[in-house]
Structures are given as C-alpha cells and as structure tokens.
Amino acid sequence: MKRRSFMTQMAGAFALSTISSRLLAETNPMTMPMGHDMGAKPLQPAVPLANINALKGGQVLQALVPLKNESTRNGLFKGTLIAAPVDVGLISAGKTTFWAYNNAVPGPMIEVMAGDRVEILFKNHLSQASTIHWHGLPVPPDQDGNPDDLVLPGETRLYQFTLPKDCAGTYWYHPHPHGDTPEQVYRGLAGVFIVRDPEDPLAGIPERHLVISDLKLQQDGQIAPNDANDEMNGREGQFVLINGQYQPQIPISAPQERWRIWNATNARYLNLSWGDARFTQVGTDGGLLSRPVPDQKGLLLVPGQRAELLVNAGVRSVTLAAEIYQRGKMGVVAPEVRRVLADIKSASVAGVVPALPLALRQLALPGPVKAKKLVVFSEKMSMQNGQHSMQFLINGGQFDMNRVDLVSRLGEVEEWEIQNKADMDHPFHIHGAQFMVTERLRNGQIHPEPYLAWRDVVNVTAGETVRFRIVQHFRGRRMFHCHILEHESAGMMGNLLVV
Numbered sequence: 068m069k070r071r072s073f074m075t076q077m078a079g080a081f082a083l084s085t086i087s088s089r090l091l092a093e094t095n096p097m098t099m100p101m102g103h104d105m106g107a108k109p110l111q112p113a114v115p116l117a118n119i120n121a122l123k124g125g126q127v128l129q130a131l132v133p134l135k136n137e138s139t140r141n142g143l144f145k146g147t148l149i150a151a152p153v154d155v156g157l158i159s160a161g162k163t164t165f166w167a168y169n170n171a172v173p174g175p176m177i178e179v180m181a182g183d184r185v186e187i188l189f190k191n192h193l194s195q196a197s198t199i200h201w202h203g204l205p206v207p208p209d210q211d212g213n214p215d216d217l218v219l220p221g222e223t224r225l226y227q228f229t230l231p232k233d234c235a236g237t238y239w240y241h242p243h244p245h246g247d248t249p250e251q252v253y254r255g256l257a258g259v260f261i262v263r264d265p266e267d268p269l270a271g272i273p274e275r276h277l278v279i280s281d282l283k284l285q286q287d288g289q290i291a292p293n294d295a296n297d298e299m300n301g302r303e304g305q306f307v308l309i310n311g312q313y314q315p316q317i318p319i320s321a322p323q324e325r326w327r328i329w330n331a332t333n334a335r336y337l338n339l340s341w342g343d344a345r346f347t348q349v350g351t352d353g354g355l356l357s358r359p360v361p362d363q364k365g366l367l368l369v370p371g372q373r374a375e376l377l378v379n380a381g382v383r384s385v386t387l388a389a390e391i392y393q394r395g396k397m398g399v400v401a402p403e404v405r406r407v408l409a410d411i412k413s414a415s416v417a418g419v420v421p422a423l424p425l426a427l428r429q430l431a432l433p434g435p436v437k438a439k440k441l442v443v444f445s446e447k448m449s450m451q452n453g454q455h456s457m458q459f460l461i462n463g464g465q466f467d468m469n470r471v472d473l474v475s476r477l478g479e480v481e482e483w484e485i486q487n488k489a490d491m492d493h494p495f496h497i498h499g500a501q502f503m504v505t506e507r508l509r510n511g512q513i514h515p516e517p518y519l520a521w522r523d524v525v526n527v528t529a530g531e532t533v534r535f536r537i538v539q540h541f542r543g544r545r546m547f548h549c550h551i552l553e554h555e556s557a558g559m560m561g562n563l564l565v566v
C-alpha cells in the first residue's frame with residue numbers, strides 16, 4: 068500500500084481476524100504502570116521507539132473521508148461506524164496495527180445541518196468494549212456513550228438524537244469506555260463531526276480540516292503501549308500527524324480558506340504558530356464567535372479543543388508548528404521541543420479575499436446566575452509497591468461511576484468555578500453542553516475573558532481558577548473531566564446529575 072494514502076483509505080491489507088488475538092497475546096502482566104489502580108492493564112516490555120526520521124513528510128494534505136449518508140430523506144443523517152483493527156505499512160520494519168472507524172484514521176467525517184436527526188449504527192469489532200461519545204454535542208445522556216453504557220465486542224448499537232437548531236460548530240467523536248479510552252484513542256479511534264448552520268455567514272469560503280493526532284511508534288512498526296511516564300503526564304508520541312499524515316504540505320488553493328482544527332491527541336498541548344503570517348480566529352468548539360478576531364500569530368489548542376480560522380493566501384510560505392509549551396510535567400521527562408507540523412504553501416491565488424463580516428453571530432452571556440458549582444483539581448503523591456504513585460483528583464476524590472458528584476437543575480444558569488490546585492495544567496471538559504468563560508484568576512488578579520465564545524474544553528493552568536456559565540438542557544448523568552485522557556482514565560472525572 069502506498070504510504071501516501073495509508074490513513075484515509077486503509078482497506079484491509081491483512082487478515083483482520085488474526086489481529087486482535089495477537090494484540091492480546093502481546094500484553095505482559097509483569098510490569099505495572101505507576102500510579103492508579105490499573106492492575107487490569109499491564110504494560111508491555113519496552114520496545115525501542117522508531118527513529119524520528121522513520122516517517123517522511125512532504126506529501127499534500129489529504130481531505131478527510133466523509134461518512135456516507137445512507138438516508139435520502141432531508142433532515143435525516145444515517146451512517147454506520149465499524150470499529151476494528153486494521154494493519155498499515157508505515158515503515159519497512161513491520162506493519163502498524165491501528166484501531167479505526169471504517170478503516171480510516173482519523174475516522175470518517177460526519178457533516179450534518181443543525182436541526183437534523185442523526186442515526187449512527189455502531190458495530191464494535193474490537194476485542195474491548197467501547198462506546199461512541201459525541202464530544203461537545205448537545206445529545207441526551209443515554210445517547211452520549213457514557214463510560215458504563217458499553218457496547219461489548221461483537222455487539223451493535225444504534226445511537227440516535229435530534230440536534231437543536233442552534234448548535235452549529237466543530238465537534239468530534241471518540242470512544243469513552245472507562246479505563247480503555249486512552250488506548251482506543253491513541254490507536255486511532257477518533258473522527259470529526261461538523262454541524263452546519265443553514266445561515267452560516269462564512270458559507271462559500273472553501274474549508275480545510277486539520278485533525279491533529281499523536282503517534283508513538285516502536286521500531287518494529289507497532290504502536291507503543293503507554294509507559295509509566297505516559298500514565299502520569301499524559302501520552303505524547305514522537306510523531307504529530309495531521310489527518311494521519313506526517314509533516315504534510317498544505318497548498319492554499321483559494322484567496323481565503325476556512326480552517327477547522329481539532330486537537331485529537333491524548334495529551335499534547337498544541338501551542339500553534341504559523342510563522343509571520345496572521346490568521347483570523349472566527350470560531351471555537353461550539354461554533355462562531357460574535358466577531359472575528361484578526362491578526363492572530365498563534366493559538367494554544369489543548370487536548371480535545373477545536374478552533375476555526377480564516378487563512379488568506381499570500382506571497383510567503385510558512386511553517387505550521389507547535390511551539391514549546393511548559394505544562395508542568397512531572398518526574399524525569401525529555402526536554403520539550405518545537406514540532407514542525409506542516410508546510411503551508413501560500414502563493415498568491417487569483418481572486419479576491421471576501422470582506423470579513425463585522426458580526427458573525429449574536430452571542431449573549433447566559434444569566435442571571437441561579438446556582439454555583441466548584442470543581443477543584445488536585446494531585447496526591449503516594450508510594451505504591453516501592454514506586455512513587457501520582458493520583459489526580461477532582462474535589463478530593465477519584466471517579467466513581469456510582470457516585471453523584473454534582474447536581475444541576477434543567478435550564479438553570481450556573482456559574483462553575485474550576486480551581487487548579489495541582490502543579491500541572493489540566494484541560495477541563497464537560498459533556499453535553501457548551502459554556503462561556505467569563506474570567507480567570509491568576510495570582511490574585513482577575514483577568515476578564517476578552518470575548519464571548521462557546522466552549523466545551525478550557526485549559527486551567529497550574530494554580531489558576533477559571534469561571535464560566537453553563538446551562539443544562541437534558542436530564543440525566545453527564546461526565547466532566549480532565550481531557551488529558553490518561554488523567555481521565557485514572558479517575559480525574561466526576562458525575563453531574565441533571566434533574
């Protein structure tokens with residue numbers, strides 16, 4: 068198989084039935100990860116990682132594969148997602164086994180209109196239980212792939228929901244089974260979900276989609292398991308990919324492009340830069356801002372987060388890179404390095420850049436506040452089997468599926484305060500609703516948020532407090548957690564019951 072197309076079209080190069088059993092056989096119960104009660108998840112002995120030159124870049128960035136709409140009825144999107152192992156030839160030393168939706172890494176792109184009915188048939192052909200969580204989307208809790216709403220190996224499940232009219236935005240989907248989410252995501256299970264507004268003021272601008280993921284590859288071609296450092300700090304691979312490609316070229320092909328960018332890594336903070344170009348931010352997780360924010364030199368996109376940008380063709384080519392960001396990793400860690408993600412080839416393109424609308428949409432801060440919630444992130448060091456063990460806590464405890472941590476009332480405006488008392492940054496995420504950050508507190512100083520934006524992920528730096536407003540629109544049980552997936556899996560997650 069040509070490497071160029073490996074991630075977007077990975078149709079079975081190897082017999083799939085043999086893969087899952089081989090993967091299971093590889094696990095070795097001798098070594099235990101640091102921290103957490105992860106006895107059921109032994110670590111494999113370390114195989115050296117592939118050299119950073121093992122993957123070659125320079126190919127043109129490919130578009131995402133769309134998920135086929137099996138319905139012909141207007142207002143109904145029907146699709147099928149099959150999670151299964153797939154083997155790909157990335158390096159000559161040996162094949163790489165991904166776990167993929169419909170043989171594509173990243174998974175197929177779902178595109179619907181706000182207000183649409185969505186029915187996705189999920190078939191689990193993995194050796195582990197899984198779920199599909201519709202990250203950021205306002206869907207009922209019983210359709211949101213909660214950690215205990217498992218689809219067992221070999222089982223099928225229909226997810227169905229009707230989206231509200233006002234939820235246009237840049238979402239994604241990924242597995243959420245408790246304990247196995249990090250592995251399922253780093254092995255390739257994640258895809259994007261775009262909800263469009265019939266009256267989108269930016270409709271007509273050609274779109275480009277960048278799904279950024281991490282790949283930690285062994286010398287033998289296989290995806291490395293998590294080691295103790297990954298479990299503590301969150302996993303980062305030696306390769307950062309865009310749409311499954313290493314250091315692709317992005318040739319700007321219109322006077323102006325609308326970019327949607329997803330941070331689909333387990334734990335990597337993407338401190339994005341684009342040389343001396345200037346981009347305009349127009350959207351966040353939950354859709355458009357009220358006004359464009361021009362002249363952006365870069366953007367911090369934390370795990371789980373999305374952004375929309377307007378990129379103009381110009382005369383210079385620039386490098387899309389992830390600059391060094393210190394997020395407070397613990398223990399003995401490799402020094403942070405700047406990562407080149409892509410080359411943006413930006414020759415001037417015939418045509419005119421459309422005039423930027425002054426207003427993108429009406430946004431209003433929800434109010435008045437009827438209730439308050441406090442969430443405190445902390446960490447605790449302890450000794451376990453003679454090893455230091457780190458626990459990441461929410462409100463002093465670890466996740467318990469059967470405990471209700473917070474209760475909210477349907478339709479009530481709440482102010483949440485997220486205090487990070489840990490030494491590491493943690494990206495806060497909540498399911499099923501978007502929020503608007505109002506202010507942050509650092510060193511006793513209040514920093515009001517510069518503009519209104521709908522988000523479902525917000526970074527909380529070490530020592531910082533973030534305040535936001537949120538309203539719940541569905542009864543039932545929701546999760547809120549750190550979106551460093553290893554922390555979420557280790558118990559940095561809570562249950563919110565909406566009554």
Ligand code: C2O
Binds near residue numbers: 241548550
């Ligand atoms: Cu992407 Cu529980 O989240």
Ligand code: CU
Binds near residue numbers: 201496497498499
């Ligand atoms: Cu989510």
Ligand code: CU
Binds near residue numbers: 459494551559
């Ligand atoms: Cu965390």
